[in-house]
Amino acid sequence: MKFPRAFYADRSSANAGAKAALQRHATRVLRRVAQDLRLPAHAHEVVTDSRRGSSSVRVSLRTETLFVDVVERQGGSGVALSFRTRRGRSDLTGGGENHVALAQLETPTGYRAMLDGLRLAGGIDLKCGGRR
Numbered sequence: 001m002k003f004p005r006a007f008y009a010d011r012s013s014a015n016a017g018a019k020a021a022l023q024r025h026a027t028r029v030l031r032r033v034a035q036d037l038r039l040p041a042h043a044h045e046v047v048t049d050s051r052r053g054s055s056s057v058r059v060s061l062r063t064e065t066l067f068v069d070v071v072e073r074q075g076g077s078g079v080a081l082s083f084r085t086r087r088g089r090s091d092l093t094g095g096g097e098n099h100v101a102l103a104q105l106e107t108p109t110g111y112r113a114m115l116d117g118l119r120l121a122g123g124i125d126l127k128c129g130g131r132r
Contacts, residue, residue: 001111003029003102007070007079019057022079023048026059026070033068034061036115037124064089066122069097081105085121 004025006018030046049058057079061068068083082097098121104110118124 001029001032001105003106007102009078022057022072023059026057026079029070030059030061030068033115033118037118039063039124062086062089063122063124066118066124068118078102083118083121 006022006025009018027046027048034044034046044061044063047060047062049060056072058069058071060070065086065088066083067086068081070079070081072078073080079102080099081102082099084095084097086092086095100114105114
């Protein structure tokens with residue numbers, strides 16, 4: 001997967017337009033991940049965290065058993081992709097975050113390995129995108 005340059009940019013002085021662009025790119029990337037996981041439309045949602053006063057960007061792909069997040073790194077040095085498990089739709093915190101290096105995901109092998117890991121962690125069936 002090819003990531004937009006906005007994912008690597010120094011975000012320490014990003015304005016509202018740059019943050020909106022990052023949210024659009026992150027939403028597009030997470031929709032691609034959902035598509036590659038073959039998740040049906042009713043089995044996932046892409047949510048932008050828009051808490052008032054929060055200056056950082058967080059966009060999440062949520063399924064019944066999994067969160068996949070694109071978040072701004074502390075200190076404004078680009079973004080990070082992470083995933084964590086959850087116990088149903090009411091669990092909004094999930095487990096511990098597992099960060100994945102963007103450089104690894106830009107290789108076809110690394111991206112496939114991440115998808116396989118997400119399927120395993122989330123109990124996602126390869127054939128239909130549903131739960132096993």
